[in-house]
Amino acid sequence: MPKYQFSCEAVPQYLPEQSAPEDHVYGFSYTVTVTNTGEVPAQLISRHWIISDANGHNEEVKGLGVVGHQPLLKPGESFQYTSGSRLRTPSGTMHGSYFCVAEDGERFEAPIPMFVLEAHSGNGNGGPPPGRVLH
DSSP states (O other): OOSSOEEEEEEEEEEEEEEEGGGTEEEEEEEEEEEEOSSSOEEEEEEEEEEEETTSOEEEEEEESBTTBOOEEOTTOEEEEEEEEEESSSEEEEEEEEEEEETTSOEEEEEEEEEEEEOOSOOSSSSOOOOOBOO
């Protein structure tokens, strides 16, 4: 097991009530679970996202913490949060990284695997299909 490591999993969801396809606005939420899979306590300090729509438009988002928090995670602990994004197209992708600092001062990056944002009108059974994670 690596000494310094966070694993990240994101589950996206299309938000039709926050979308206006006729105006090229598509709203999405995503729930991210960050888990300290390393050997030492570490703190998530900042985030860096790259959000891409189907037209190739890229937006970079950088900032301190996540949803107002900079969680300190002991080995095995997780932090989960939900946030959102809007696209100009019905589909796109997100990926990025978290900058983290371990209790002993070591700095490291935790990659956020790419996931797909995809607008759906439903999958025949009344609900949207599940999100897809790209590896």
